[in-house]
Amino acid sequence: MFPLSIFPHRSYKVEGHKYRELHPLFLDEDNTRVLSPIIDLFQKALKEKWRQNEVEQRLKRFKKQLPGRKYPAIKRTLKDFFTFQEISLFDFVPERTTRELQKKGLTTLFELELYLYQVINEQYNGYLPLEKRDDFLKKKSLEFDFSSQKKLEEALSLALEKNYRIMLTSDELPTSAIITQQYHFHILETILMNSTRLVLEKKEKTGAFIKNAIYLCKKYLLDFNIYLYQESLQKSNKLIKIEETTEQFAAAKKVTLKIEGPKEVGGSPRDYSWHLKKFLLDLLGRYQEMETEIHLKIHQKKCFYKLGKKDLTIIKKSIGFLKKEGKVDIDSKIEAQFLRFFGTNSAGWKAKAESSAFIFQDTKEKQQIIIPDFELYRGPEELFFLEIIGYYRESYIQKKIEKLNALREITNQKMILLINSSIADRFSSLEDYYPIFIYDGKKPIPIEKIVRYLEQNVGSFKERLENCSNKNNLEKFDKLLEKTAQKKGILTNDDLLQFFTLYSLQELEEVFSHPEIRQIIRLHQFIYYSSIGLISKKMIDKIHKQISSTVQEGPCSITVIKKKISSEKQILDQLVNIITTFDDIEVTWETLIPLVRKK
Template sequence: MTYGRSNLRLKFRKGYAVPLYLDHSKDRSLIEAVIDFYEMNVGKPYGSIKWEDLRVIIGDDKLYHGLRKSMNYFYKPAEPRASIANPKLLRLRIFQLVNVDYGGFIPSEKRNEFLRSIERRLGIHNIDEVLWIDELGERPLIKVKKPTPIDVAEIYNFETIDTICTNSSELAVEIRALPSVLSSIAKVIGRYSKVYGLLYDIKSRYNNLRAVIEGPRSLFGRPTKYGLRLSLMLEKLLPLLYSETIHRWSIWSKTHFKRTTISIKIMSDDYRPELRVPENIKRPQPAFDSSIEERIFRALKSIGLSIVKDVEPIALGDLLYIPDMKIEVDGKSYYVEVAGYWRKEYAEKKAYKLHEITKLLNNFIVIADEKLKPYLKRLKVPVIYYVLMSGKPIVPYIKILKILRR
């Protein structure tokens, strides 16, 4: 979960905005004060903590909400202790007994006597604790790990980017570099877009590359957890972007708010936030099982085909396409796309993209999950369908050989 678009801190420039990140050096005193607040409250019932004091310390409502979300990675309410009784059912049973024995109200002087009688009747000790053991406000605040100022800055900045991505309709990566570097970037985008189930287009001209990745607002019309996949894609790109081989780059989003859409310059070569993905974040399941592609690759290789996986991007006009595999037969190249099962929204748009690519690329074979037949039946290139049995793709390889030899 993000900290909410209404809590994004943005600085507006002419025609766009930039997010305000935390810097562990510039904001050290503030971050240390926040850490001290949490340290002083470790062990206290969560509901008794004076959160308004933290709001005063921070002095900015948007930053307050963002930091509270970020600090959950380091401090959180303890999990409910195991109990011999279900607290909700126990409360219901006691309310029933109060209604029967006291007409719905126990005088304060008889409360302890009543609870002790319930303990004897139900065989439960310390019933006061058991009754509310599942209530958030009663759980003590525990420390998962004491953070440093840079830990807090990095996690807050990641939450900021994730909030932007979750509310975006597209993410654009713009890079100026040598062609060999652009090729490496394109491969990373292509590979992880497939793993995370992202739709993208890459265009390259001269020494410039622009990759546009669709966001949840475009695919689903609303913010969804799909946005986390965009954030994790950026995680994979950052080592390349922050390296010395790329001198000019920027990442932009079209981010939707209640009444407007804002172009946000998320980061660039001259605006690099301290950033780290939380270790305990719940990562999404891969949209594509890479073991399927690996099995198909090994099977094709085992029958004697000259096949490679690390394929250079193919220029189709200004468009770059990154195939999964390339097969060489009698001096001719065939490009292979392996399509696992896709969600409906993704399948419709991906099928359209493949249709556009195959207008320009004839030596193309699609190997697809049979569940995709409704979406791929109009393609003008061969589509070979496989069936999954016990997680393994059963592919009619003889059909592929016939295509290659005709």
């Protein structure tokens, strides 16, 4: 990163207001052409083992070709690839001198200097008069078997930085493209590290931009607000499905995304600016036509920088943008854990990531958007939302509380909050309005408690069971089996759960224990397989006949049998379980692939 003072900025007035505009020092083509001879110079310096003073003197000839503050900026960038190290004492002195130094336990220049200072302190009370200096150094050069007093003085001068020897910090010499890329990375890092806010504005084709901007802000853990400018959206607060947002948001005349910078959010500014840089490169890769303005503080004075088309071209050419097709649904470890563990619940609840968006007015009557992390649903009517709150910046917490307070005023939708234990007490004011559950890194996510809450706040299974066996549903089930028997001959477990509005196989088995429902199944000659669903006896007989003829002459692998049977995929996947119900055919496991044969 560069010191912020390296960037020039100019002040001007507009209608009595004073503005300070920053001018980053991006490298143009003329500047980048200078890098090749600079690399040649450093390559020669490495080969001939130049010292720092010599390298810096020869580098100055490029100063005119890198005008203004670009020259010190390039020098700073070169430090990422080249360094200067103290020359080893033993590389400088002959072997006999090395032996004498080692007798005193001296192996480095620092230890040699320290030893001489100790002698001066003991013999001269810490101060060596100038007239005695030559005599002192002459004695010590003889003591350590230096060839001359001058050789000892040269050895001591090696500790000065100007005499450090050039070294390469990586395995390969950098190219001009790599140096240019690193230079522009430093520019972005410097600007973003000192930023107070990013303001991104998109005026056309705003639908996809809103979804991607929110997703990326959440992915990179940024503090943000997004504002819509469109009359129809300002008339009422709404909940809309994510798949509808592109069309809904596309009608907005303008979208403004405001992201707080490291100077405002506190915490670790380096980490936050790294996330901010990744976010900006990612979003620029998708929407290069958006307007980008960065607000900064220079010596406590407000300043701004507008990312122009020329700057974008340079960044794109030297750094490149992060461009990814599509998007993943899960953007944090805790969200991925929740989805994985919640999917194991036996009550039939399912979770869908970021599937709905709330549009609402904040306290300043500006349109904002919040997308809950998960939609928890079971059937068409049982719907809850869950928001995971695990990021602990002070500004983030305050904005989240403000948004949730504004949200509860305009919607009856049920929202569950899953909050990190380290910040849970900050959300205590919301306990009367939102169910709050706590998680931390040491304990598992309280899935059972969340499912218990969901079950307590929806209709009971007893009510749904009574509804399954009423006269109207029994007639519908009778017609469904009659129609199925005439066509494909199978109703999968998913089909049955959907028909009866059930949410688990346990509930389905309990429904099938009802006498009238069992009677309808027998009447239409269906057989229930717990791993598949209901299959007509006619289809089972057809499968039995096909398998019997296939194994008539001898055992046959299950793979071959599946190819010879034309049936639904669900049946083929569970064919072994079906065969085990036959009296005259069996499955053996004598080989890696199951064999089917006559008993």
